[in-house]
């Protein structure tokens with residue numbers, strides 16, 4: 001470990017941030033830069049050109065993931081590499097930082113390590129993953145690279161306007177027949193660390209500037225349905241109703257107490273989509289279908305909470321003379337961050353006099369797909385107002401710079417450290 005902390009080039013880093021935020025810029029601030037759009041194309045072209053002008057090797061794979069390294073492609077693909085990255089696509093009316101920050105920070109980390117004349121035992125590789133935000137399904141690029149993408153299913157991926165991935169793919173040099181070739185030998189990815197804005201309020205609330213991420217929360221997305229009986233809104237007395245909506249509202253009110261009770265770290269649960277049938281002002285609803293998004297960092301706690309919710313749904317159904325059904329729409333297990341990476345992040349922050357706290361990530365990130373490496377870490381910087389996926393998303397420049405410096409230190413520790 002060096003005694004004088006590595007210096008990053010803040011001017012060069014902000015030049016990248018300020019230029020990238022022009023691609024897809026909105027008049028009210030923020031960006032719309034959906035994956036594989038013309039805005040995305042312009043951003044990719046500029047960033048590739050800039051990185052090359054700084055002496056980096058730049059290449060794309062068959063999923064249009066953009067790779068950057070001080071080493072050439074064969075070196076990165078044949079040796080055990082340390083990888084970092086994120087995504088440069090945005091949600092509609094999103095912020096200019098989100099994933100772009102992690103990509104630009106990775107590039108600046110490589111350049112400042114090179115400028116400092118430090119030799120690396122393992123190559124460092126930065127990747128801007130295609131379509132993290134889900135224009136065509138979500139995490140397309142990082143799933144392809146880690147071999148987790150269903151390449152056959154990808155042929156029929158469409159966006160919300162009915163545009164097919166297969167149709168825009170050729171314009172971005174995505175080869176639908178060779179998507180599987182993106183998959184890297186996971187035993188040769190020695191570690192993956194991702195820097196991201198927090199997208200929540202905790203760091204600012206706890207007056208910390210760096211979040212040492214302890215893991216990415218696991219998730220259950222449930223579809224719950226209550227069924228009752230449709231009837232006239234004017235003629236059916238309240239006590240004789242079988243109102244399906246009552247089931248959902250009773251559940252919703254009881255959720256905070258239910259999931260907040262058990263472990264010391266409470267789960268979070270959200271009912272984010274509701275469909276009421278038949279959906280008329282003068283008819284008592286006979287069917288309510290809704291989603292419930294449940295997250296927790298601990299797999300056992302996550303499962304216990306799911307079972308508790310399913311049990312409560314049945315209890316509420318009985319109490320209200322309704323029928324109920326719960327289905328699991330999707331599930332992924334929590335991903336604990338490697339303790340050595342957590343310690344490297346914490347040590348960097350402490351060497352630099354930056355206040356850090358350990359915290360889980362409630363949001364999923366490209367990092368999730370690197371589970372098989374057994375060596376994943378994440379770093380957070382504050383989000384002003386806790387806002388993200390919002391044009392008002394903002395992080396103070398000095399916080400951004402601190403994140404880049406801590407990422408650079410962490411990548412160095414991973415590339416030159418003893419453990420793999």
Ligand SMILES: [Zn+2]
Nearest residue numbers: 098099132196
């Ligand atoms: Zn993101």
